[in-house]
Amino acid sequence: MDNKHDILCLLRSVANGETRPEDALLELKEAPFEDLGYAKVDLHRSVRQGAAEVIYGAGKTPEQIAGIAAAMGERGCRNILITRMGKEAADYVASQVPLEYHESPRLGLAFPGERRDLGNIVVATGGTSDMPVAEEAALTAEAMGNHVTRLYDVGVAGLHRLLSNLDVLMQARCVVAVAGMEGALASVIGGLVDCPVIAVPTSVGYGASFGGLSALLSMLNSCASGCSVVNIDNGFGAGYLASRINQMEGLETK
Amino acid sequence: MDNKHDILCLLRSVANGETRPEDALLELKEAPFEDLGYAKVDLHRSVRQGAAEVIYGAGKTPEQIAGIAAAMGERGCRNILITRMGKEAADYVASQVPLEYHESPRLGLAFPGERRDLGNIVVATGGTSDMPVAEEAALTAEAMGNHVTRLYDVGVAGLHRLLSNLDVLMQARCVVAVAGMEGALASVIGGLVDCPVIAVPTSVGYGASFGGLSALLSMLNSCASGCSVVNIDNGFGAGYLASRINQMEGLETK
Amino acid sequence: MDNKHDILCLLRSVANGETRPEDALLELKEAPFEDLGYAKVDLHRSVRQGAAEVIYGAGKTPEQIAGIAAAMGERGCRNILITRMGKEAADYVASQVPLEYHESPRLGLAFPGERRDLGNIVVATGGTSDMPVAEEAALTAEAMGNHVTRLYDVGVAGLHRLLSNLDVLMQARCVVAVAGMEGALASVIGGLVDCPVIAVPTSVGYGASFGGLSALLSMLNSCASGCSVVNIDNGFGAGYLASRINQMEGLETK
Amino acid sequence: MDNKHDILCLLRSVANGETRPEDALLELKEAPFEDLGYAKVDLHRSVRQGAAEVIYGAGKTPEQIAGIAAAMGERGCRNILITRMGKEAADYVASQVPLEYHESPRLGLAFPGERRDLGNIVVATGGTSDMPVAEEAALTAEAMGNHVTRLYDVGVAGLHRLLSNLDVLMQARCVVAVAGMEGALASVIGGLVDCPVIAVPTSVGYGASFGGLSALLSMLNSCASGCSVVNIDNGFGAGYLASRINQMEGLETK
């Protein structure tokens, strides 16, 4: 019921006598999802080409994941992202539905289909060890129809690696900065580019990195210049938001 | 030296013999800012109409704030934001440079000038007590040339207050969700709209809100659906980023 | 829109042609509260005798508090609780609306009216220093029409003080256990009584009490036997919930 | 010695000469439990039909669990809950006493017997991954003789899933809201229903969820409207308390 237009339409059809009030109430309650018992599958958004749906895999059984994916696929969903799914679960899911699986970022793409290649999102990492999270972001963005440029291992301890790629950064419509440990990458990139920067702290590190807390705090404290932060290791969230920003319509089309 | 084009130009002028190598080095080093001793004022960005510069007021003396603002104003900067500036400091600064001051968000606007009114940014708050932070965001966005719609006191404890403003939310190009305590506002809005959502945790609350930590963690954990987070009470950062997103050029202009 | 019955009624009146769809949408949006600009005052609940409304006073100006209270009072609300309101603010509010003010728990009761005296809620404290929080709970419960028995300074360090009041505890329908420092009171009471126990950690203490964190954790870890916890110093929340429990209808009335 | 009536009786029987003082002291000391050496089994409460006793399984050896359960069973206890018992321990216990075991919530029911089906408790979860904790709550409440309605995967990110089940929520005498990550479910439900809400934060999540801390803080900060909180993942505690509230006698029976 999150759409003014839909409510108006429904009310009008009640007013026209086309719909009984009791049925309208029913529709308001049952339309937007399919209830599998263990999950209420969201089928509300129109299934547009290139758009991706997502299943959070952690804490779900392989059977539940496959069940949700199948329900979505049957309704015509394509490029359904499954995040935080281990190899074993993926093997089972792949036996039930078409699946493209990436082991390092533990990401699956069920019912893979055609995808667009819009705009330009740069995904940068501080180190090689941040790659799994960065790939989750990059693959998510690609699944949602965006063009992605990868810029890995450009951490601030060797600043020349970053500076020599300034032209790559400058051509981005949105940058995803992935870094663990001290997380300074986001601050430095935020000071160099003019587009929105999404910072992803990673749990890479040891000791006083406290599982990504250090990078998280560091990134939150450097947000003055157009960057914002998502959860530790949340590559998916960064890729999803980057897609939204990259695909913004221009102001002049209003 | 954060601009490929500038370096190329400079190198070419060296190649042409128009610039001596030593002078080029000097230029690389001295151009982008003016050194006031206690501050290196950034004058690097071309001064475009509607664009705002910012001075972080906390921890600076009134004299330092006024000095930096004056240096900027002399170079033609307009609509210079001064954040976290107390009433007393504002009184001094206002005696030195033209200043528009907002007491509740402790925000000043030095050398106020003409501003554009582009697009639409919605700034929403969970409660009345979140208003100072929300105003920092809203005034920042307005100073940077954006149209802002305020939607205050729509916290999730009384969900109907939010739901009855769905049409306002739906028309936003970007939403800034400001909330303290449990910070659930960002999650709920994130599930309702399709545009980017910037979550601002506030230090409003007591006890286990731990100065905004509760809202911060809550917001970080709900980022799956297109929202991201800035620092606690960082209204400025949210307004600045919202402006970047709101003023994105459309993909078709590439 | 949180009430199935109301939606059905509205839909039926649209179906009858008594209401236009556009008006229905409007009604859905505007009915439940009055918009004061800085606050959306909730007038949704039917104003029953003995029921209290509440205004969270912290972070609001005296003018805002008085404005909200006046708006409620005009609609017929009585016994409106105002929490976390300092003496100075209370003086202003009292100049605008009828107000009963309790300084130690910083609690006001605007438009005080007749109240019921139902059931029995025991409010117990570990020490004398926990009294302000306990009074917030007790006065809240009284404002909502409950009978309250106070049992103060019965902390576990002198167990006989608690044990000699066992009969008082045994006659409660609900116990509010208020304690700071090590917060063991809730555990001990939880093991003695059969009714629900609401634990309120207080910020009383120093050093490793960390502003109430110690009592909070202690209480959360002892919840096995029918007790639950509210926020640190949240006397109001405990009193409100105790009222709900105390006024439960019996199963046999179903 | 937690019962005024018992003490009086005992004292009277001493006064009557029916009991020697030394024996009375002995009785005060030995009656309420059976000492197994490693555990003092509580046999104090009269064994009423439908009432459940509980064994906290974590940190106990299978032999200890079986020993305690057997001691209780011999005294006539039925529907004895065993929480946090792994599959392996359950296998051993099942070889010693009658046992019903639920693997996902790691919950056992020893000496299962007849149960009542009183009132109505709704157990709601934010996501599918919260199900093990929710089941611990639901099965606990059922073992204690309550009617339970499950409402799973209704998290606030897709608000329509919750809103379309408003009628289910409205019919509850008590709601248990189980959620991890940002834990906003409790706030939203707390604003929708009039009955007591028990919030259970879960350790579901990653990164800045910090093992359930995020949900815990979020829930503690939203307790103004009739909800309270139990320990992270403490489904048992929530089910136990919900049972107490659901089975409250009505005020009119006083």
Added chain:
Amino acid sequence: MDNKHDILCLLRSVANGETRPEDALLELKEAPFEDLGYAKVDLHRSVRQGAAEVIYGAGKTPEQIAGIAAAMGERGCRNILITRMGKEAADYVASQVPLEYHESPRLGLAFPGERRDLGNIVVATGGTSDMPVAEEAALTAEAMGNHVTRLYDVGVAGLHRLLSNLDVLMQARCVVAVAGMEGALASVIGGLVDCPVIAVPTSVGYGASFGGLSALLSMLNSCASGCSVVNIDNGFGAGYLASRINQMEGLETK
């Protein structure tokens, strides 16, 4: 009711017909303290010469403190310690009861009387800034009849200051080690002496001392060799415990 002997006596007197059961119950409930409403004053312990009672002053009004002290004094208590009482409160209390006040440790001694000077407790500090806490410990111990030796400013950064006082340390029956910042004093003393060491972390320090947390953790981690820890800044607790240890009867007197 914390005394087997008392219960037996009472039961016997009931058995003898000297006491009615109802009166016995009453006695069990009312004897051990006097109820002032805001406080239940403990008068349970026999008032022996040299023994001190204590009132925790923080969070109590001057009137409450004076009231409790007066009630104790009337029953014959002497050397009543009042901790954490500010200068202003002390002035009021001194106008009501005989009071000896120490401003730096904010400690009062009401109804000061004769005191013994038993054994030997050494109170050592890491620095000059730890003196207020150390004095709270030393004065507490003295009020309770112990001989106290002060050894201030012997922190480990200048180890020779400590080592040159080894003979003082060696003659202690119990050492109270008071230190802030890194709190290493307790570890070093613990390795040097054979008597029990009570470590008191102080909130002296800045930055990563986090209000005494650093010293607290440090001291907890060095407890292997006969030392234990009390709360941050809890000089009273350390002095009280030191008194108990110092006044232990010898094993051979059993």
Added chain:
Amino acid sequence: MDNKHDILCLLRSVANGETRPEDALLELKEAPFEDLGYAKVDLHRSVRQGAAEVIYGAGKTPEQIAGIAAAMGERGCRNILITRMGKEAADYVASQVPLEYHESPRLGLAFPGERRDLGNIVVATGGTSDMPVAEEAALTAEAMGNHVTRLYDVGVAGLHRLLSNLDVLMQARCVVAVAGMEGALASVIGGLVDCPVIAVPTSVGYGASFGGLSALLSMLNSCASGCSVVNIDNGFGAGYLASRINQMEGLETK
């Protein structure tokens, strides 16, 4: 060099010409321990009957543990405690030196010998799950020549289990209170007995027990009445300190 008397003796022997200055320096440096390379084995204390030495087993290889134990044993040490030693390491050590091993508290006793049985230390636990830590304390105290009384599973949730053992508690010269979760046991015992109480928080619990933090803070905040705290799960430290206190000489022997 931690002994005034030893230094004086040595200096006198230098003065007498019996010792050369260079040799004295050497002696000061080499006497108190044997250097095994990976460990400096402390042989400094005179090896008295009944006294125990201790090896912290965690982080040491089985070979290192056996090597240190052997070096001690050769010098005549008996009843050498080895803490935090896993089963596998114990098997190796037992193949090298005489060893008595207790698996649940992971404690070994190398070169077990005759032991005294002095005084009386009570070791109490809140629950059955706290037994491994309690056994570490009890076995340590026994190895050091103390009489130990165990009082397990007397947590405050069922207060009668504790109260009915008051006479056991009253006869202790020192109580070790071992508890996890909310750790209230120490507070309650501290209010009941007159002897020193050593509180040992355990990591038993889940969720907001945060690995023992909850019990630790709880115990630190209840130290007013003669109790103090050691590190989480530090049964050894508690047993060691209890021994020191239990074996205090009486004041009258001075």
Added chain:
Amino acid sequence: MDNKHDILCLLRSVANGETRPEDALLELKEAPFEDLGYAKVDLHRSVRQGAAEVIYGAGKTPEQIAGIAAAMGERGCRNILITRMGKEAADYVASQVPLEYHESPRLGLAFPGERRDLGNIVVATGGTSDMPVAEEAALTAEAMGNHVTRLYDVGVAGLHRLLSNLDVLMQARCVVAVAGMEGALASVIGGLVDCPVIAVPTSVGYGASFGGLSALLSMLNSCASGCSVVNIDNGFGAGYLASRINQMEGLETK
């Protein structure tokens, strides 16, 4: 007794009969400091020209500070640093001993004397607000005879400000990097220079900077390349250590 040579000399003089053993013990105990009661003033180090002593001012009364400074001055100390001394205390101290006071870093220099100007230490800050801490470092280093170059407001958000000062950084023997908020300055400088870098986190910032914790963690996590960290706001410690490093003798002089 921290000096092998001193002990040998003393032992030899005892051997020669020049010193009695009792006197030697006395000397070992009393020589290295003067005992003022509240402080043990360290006079142990030979008073060399240019070397500074230090008094930690926080938590000491003005009288104590002046007393310690006077005792040092009388022994010939010059350039005695007094840290964390407020304006009011400084006024008193200046009335007792010669004092040079710097208000912003709250630093005093008692008995100011001649100073050397050795080597080159660069003190850099991220922002203007970090200046008080930076000045504490710089003035400390100058008081200890070092040449200091200040490089303020060169934070990573405007990287060109730092890069254009590369030659200044390159000429340092040691760099002190002072920064709050995200603390990335240390990482970036650490990657640019070859000399030791001392990172000083400051409490500058708000919200998730948590009083300097963010900068502290960030700096600890970026220490791979030759940098290390001191306490939050510990400008003195950084300046002191920088002096030690700057004044290192060369390896070839061994």
Added chain:
Amino acid sequence: MDNKHDILCLLRSVANGETRPEDALLELKEAPFEDLGYAKVDLHRSVRQGAAEVIYGAGKTPEQIAGIAAAMGERGCRNILITRMGKEAADYVASQVPLEYHESPRLGLAFPGERRDLGNIVVATGGTSDMPVAEEAALTAEAMGNHVTRLYDVGVAGLHRLLSNLDVLMQARCVVAVAGMEGALASVIGGLVDCPVIAVPTSVGYGASFGGLSALLSMLNSCASGCSVVNIDNGFGAGYLASRINQMEGLETK
């Protein structure tokens, strides 16, 4: 581009017409490292004899580690440190490049070559369990051409073990103090020596050591006297920094 001289040279060659501006830009971008896709290998520093390069092994696949090491080795690097590399990964790497592997500190040295033995660095530990971290520091320093003296198991609980090695400490040019638990070793050493002290907290300990947090805070709070801190368990960082300090040129060579 972190070197003023290099930029000048390049600009001059552009001025001479020897380099085209486009090529210069290219060179600025590509020279300093080799891009392996997953890593940008730093080959920027001139490969001097005795200097070591480092690969952070954690989070990298064995193939990535070997690839990076091989790329370095081909360019002539020797003594390449590989930190935090498990046994299994080491086996693979050793099959690809020459490797010296140390299992306890999980440290590899690829392409081992000739090394110098300069100056003197003392590496001290509090206990035997700190050895793996200490060895990482010691081996790092040795790989970089320094002479290292090991001083293990000299913790402050047995102070004589440390004091009897004062002469070893006194001869150091730099001390690395490695300790877990309460971390007091650094404070004590810092007060004894005059050279820079690098403190390394270790995660050795349990309970309230919180994975090294206790030692970390302790060390940060004792930094007044010339010591500084690196990350928990960061032996490499300490060894690297110690090398920089040990190999400082003397001031007189300027």
